[in-house]
Amino acid sequence: MVAERTLLSPEDIRRALVRIAHEIIERNKGAKDIVLVGMQTRGVPLARRLSSIIQQIEGIPIPTGSLDISLYRDDLSRRPLRPYVHPTDIPVDITDKNVVLVDDVFYTGRSIRAAMDAIMDLGRPQSIQLAVLVDRGHRELPIRADYVGKNIPTSRSEEIKVYVTEVDGEDKVTIVTSGKEGGT
Amino acid sequence: MRPIKQALQSKAADALPSLSTAVWRHHHVLDLDDFSREEIELVLDITDAMAEVLQREVKKVPTLRGKTVVTLFYEPSTRTRASFELAAKNLSADTVNLDASKSSVTKGESLLDTLRTIQALGADIIVMRHNHSGAPYVAARHINASIINAGDGWHAHPSQALLDIYTIRKHLGDLTDRKVVMIGDITHSRVARSNIWGMTTMGAKVVLCGPPTLLPCGLKEFIRRCLPSQVTVETEIEAAIRDADVVMPLRLQAERQQSGLLPSLREYIRLYQINEARLGLARPHALVMHPGPMNEGIEISPEVARSAQSVIEEQVSNGVAVRMALLYLVAGGRN
Numbered sequence: 297m298v299a300e301r302t303l304l305s306p307e308d309i310r311r312a313l314v315r316i317a318h319e320i321i322e323r324n325k326g327a328k329d330i331v332l333v334g335m336q337t338r339g340v341p342l343a344r345r346l347s348s349i350i351q352q353i354e355g356i357p358i359p360t361g362s363l364d365i366s367l368y369r370d371d372l373s374r375r376p377l378r379p380y381v382h383p384t385d386i387p388v389d390i391t392d393k394n395v396v397l398v399d400d401v402f403y404t405g406r407s408i409r410a411a412m413d414a415i416m417d418l419g420r421p422q423s424i425q426l427a428v429l430v431d432r433g434h435r436e437l438p439i440r441a442d443y444v445g446k447n448i449p450t451s452r453s454e455e456i457k458v459y460v461t462e463v464d465g466e467d468k469v470t471i472v473t474s475g476k477e478g479g480t
Numbered sequence: 481m482r483p484i485k486q487a488l489q490s491k492a493a494d495a496l497p498s499l500s501t502a503v504w505r506h507h508h509v510l511d512l513d514d515f516s517r518e519e520i521e522l523v524l525d526i527t528d529a530m531a532e533v534l535q536r537e538v539k540k541v542p543t544l545r546g547k548t549v550v551t552l553f554y555e556p557s558t559r560t561r562a563s564f565e566l567a568a569k570n571l572s573a574d575t576v577n578l579d580a581s582k583s584s585v586t587k588g589e590s591l592l593d594t595l596r597t598i599q600a601l602g603a604d605i606i607v608m609r610h611n612h613s614g615a616p617y618v619a620a621r622h623i624n625a626s627i628i629n630a631g632d633g634w635h636a637h638p639s640q641a642l643l644d645i646y647t648i649r650k651h652l653g654d655l656t657d658r659k660v661v662m663i664g665d666i667t668h669s670r671v672a673r674s675n676i677w678g679m680t681t682m683g684a685k686v687v688l689c690g691p692p693t694l695l696p697c698g699l700k701e702f703i704r705r706c707l708p709s710q711v712t713v714e715t716e717i718e719a720a721i722r723d724a725d726v727v728m729p730l731r732l733q734a735e736r737q738q739s740g741l742l743p744s745l746r747e748y749i750r751l752y753q754i755n756e757a758r759l760g761l762a763r764p765h766a767l768v769m770h771p772g773p774m775n776e777g778i779e780i781s782p783e784v785a786r787s788a789q790s791v792i793e794e795q796v797s798n799g800v801a802v803r804m805a806l807l808y809l810v811a812g813g814r815n
Contacts, residue, residue, distance in 0.1 A: 364529060367541040367571075372812055379504050379812050380522065381529035417538060 297474075300457070303448060304469035309429065312445035313342070316427050317349040319443050324394055327354040329422070331390055335399040335411055336364040336382050341462035342429060343398035361386030363397070368410035384414065391419040396443075400458040402428040405439040430469055432456045504809050508620045508627040511636035512678040520681060523805050524646050530804035533570065534797075544573035544811055550603040552594065553630070554580040554610045559772055559796055560630050560640070564607045567803035573811075576603070591615060592622055599625050605810060608632075613670075626810045634668050640771055641674035643802040645682055647795050648726055651767055656683035661720050661762075663752055664730035664779050665694045671771045672730060680710040688713050689720035690752065693741045717752050724762040728769040729754045729779040745778060755781040759789065767791050 304312070321327055327350050334343030340362045347360040364382040397411050408426060415424055427443035432450045448456060448471065455472040459465075502522035512520070533541055549568035553561055561577065568575045578598070580586075585594060591610070598606055605626045608616055613633030620627045631637045648655055660679050666672045666688050679686050686707075688695065692715055696702075703711045714720035721727060729752075736742050759768065768780075768790040776782045785792065 367529070367533070367543040367808070369543075372543065379526070379809055380502065381526045381808070383529045383532040385532070413542065417541070418536065 298472060299474075300470045300472045302468050302470050304430075304446060306467035309445070309467050309469065312429060313345055314349055316443045316445060317346050317353065320346070320396060320425075320427065321350060321354060323425070323442065327351075327356055327358055329393050330358055331386065331388060331393045331395050331421075332358055332360040333363050333386060333395055333397050333411075333415070334360070335397060335407065336362060336366075338400040338458055338460050338463055339398045341460050342400060344462075346396075346398060346427065359386075359388040361388075363411055363414055365407055365410040365414055368414045370406060370410065384418075386418060389419055390415065390421045392422050394423045394425060395421045396425045396427055398427045400429050400460070401456050402426070402431045402441050402444070403434055403456075405435045405437040408439050409437055429458060430456055504812065506810065508616070508629075509638050509806055509810060510616050510620060510627065510629045512638045512641050512674050512681065513636075515638075515678070515681065517681050517683075520642070520645065520678060523642055523802065523809065524649060526805040526808065527642075527646050527798070527801045530570075530801040530808070531798070533804070534801055539570050540572060541570070542572045543808055544568065544571035547571075547573045547604045547811055548576065548602050549573045549605045549607065549807065550576045550578060550598050550601075551630070552578045552580065552598065552606055552608045554585070554608075554615075555631065557609060557630070559799065560609065560637075563796070563799045564628075564630060564639075564803050564807075567800050567807055568605075570800070570804055571807055573605075573807070576601075591618065595619050595623050599623055605807060628806060628810065631670055634670050634673070636674045637670040637771075638674050638678075639799070639803055639806060640671050641678040642806070643795055643799040644671075644675055644728070644769060644771075645678050646802055647769065647791055647798050648684075648767060650798070651791065652725060652765070654683070655679065658684045658725040659687060659723060660684045660726040660728065661687040661689060661724040662728045662730060663689045663717065663720065663754060665732055665736060666690050666699070666730070667694050667696045668733070668736075669730050675728075676707070676711060680707050684710075686711045687720050687724070689715065689717055691715065691742065691748070694736070717758060718761060721754075721758055722761045724766055726767045726769060727754055727759060727762050728771075730771065731773065731775055732779045749778060753779060753781060754784050756783050756787070759784055759787070765789075769795060772796065 324330055332343045332347050334340035343360050347358045350358050363384050366381040395415055412424055425442040428441045429445040431441055431444045431447050457470045457472055459468045461467050502518045533539060551561055551564055565575050603625050607628045607630050609630040610632050613635035615632050616627050616629040629636055629638055662672050676686055737745055742748050768784055770792045774780055774785055776785050
C-alpha cells in the first residue's frame, strides 16, 4: 500500500531557499566569485531561484549553470532504461570560483561524487560547496552538505519526492511510504 | 547559419529541464528501419550533450571506462573508422582497431571465428564494416557483444544517417515536411537506404534522383508498398532539386562507367552534377551535404563543395558526437 504525505509546503520551501541564500552569502563573505550549478533535473530550477534571491540581496548577478552527471555515474550497466542526457551548460569559467552545487534531495552521496568529478573536469574551482533542499540521510560515501533546507530522517523503504513548479507544476516535498526496499 | 556553440547555448538556456520518457531497447544498432521517431530523437538529444563535451578543452568523460570497443573493418574507411575510435576514446573506453586486410582473415579465418575471437578477447562493443549486406545481422545472431553496423554492403549505414539527420536538425530544426534530395548512385548506396528510413521516420519528404541505370530495380514498387506518401523518384535533376531544403549528392564511383551503367562521366556531370546553377533552384537556406569522400568535379562542383551552404565538414564533426551517443546508449545495459 502506497501513502504520500506532504512535509513541506510552498512557503516552507521558499523560506528554506531564502535562508540558504543568506547562508551562502555569509559563508563566502559576499557573492563575488560564486557560481551556482544546479543538478539535473530539479536542482536546476532551484539553483535559478537561489540565484535570483542572492541577486536581490547583494545586487550583483550570479552566474548560474546546469550539470548532468549521467556521463559520470558509477552504475552504467544498472542504469534504468531511460538514459536521457542533457548538455551540461555552465556559462563561465569555474577556475578560482566557489562552485555551489544545488540538488533537491541528498541521499547516498553518489550523485555528488559524480558531480565533483564533472566539475573538476571543467576547471579548477577554489572550492566546491553543496546546497540541498532536503537531506534524507543514509550516506554511502564520506560527503556532507554545506547548506541544508530541511533534514528529514527516512528509512530506506521510504522515498522523498520533491515537486518544483518549473518541472511539476507545483511546489511541495512529500514522503512516500510503500513498504518496499528501493532508492539510489 | 548560427555557429554550433551559439546554437547549443541558446537551446540550453531556454530549455527548462525536461523529463524525457524515451526508452532505449536496442542491444545492437544495425539499421534505422526499426527505430521509432522517439528513439531517433533520443539519439539526437544525447548527441547535443556529447557535442558539449567535444567543446571542452579536455574532451573526455569517464562513462565507458573499463569497456572495450573493437572496430573491425573489412572495407577501407577514413572518417567512419576514425570517428568511432575517437568517439570511444572520448568516453574513456579502450579501443582496438582491426583491419581485415592485415589480419588472419587473409589466412582464411571466417567472419564468425573472427568475431568470436574478438569477443573472447573482451570486446563489449564491436563496430563492424563489411562488404556483404547482412553481415552484421549474422554477427548479432551469434555474438553476445553489442554490434554497431558501420556499413554493410549496399544495405545500411545507420550512424551516417543519424549524423545527417542531426546536422539537418541543427540548421533547419524539425525535419517534418522538409524536402531532402539525394542524387546519384542510389543502387549502390547504403547511405541512401539508411537515410530513406531515418528521414521518413522524422517526417521528411525524400526525393531520390539519378539516371535510371543507377536507381534500384523494384524501387517504385518498394516505395508504393512501404513509404507511398514520403518518397518520390525523379530522373530529371531540375525537378528533383527545385525547392529542396537539403541537397545531398552521393559519391559516384568511377567503376560504374566501366561496368556499363553510365555512358560516360562527362554525361553524368552534364546531367546530374550539383553545380551553382542547379543549387540555385533549391531554397535559399538549403544545405549541401555529402557523406564523403567527395569526387569534386564529378557529382559535386568544387564551388558548391566549398560554398557557404555546404555543411560537409560539419557532418564529420557531428559524426563523432553522434557515435558517442550510440556507444553510450548501447553500453548502458542488457535488456
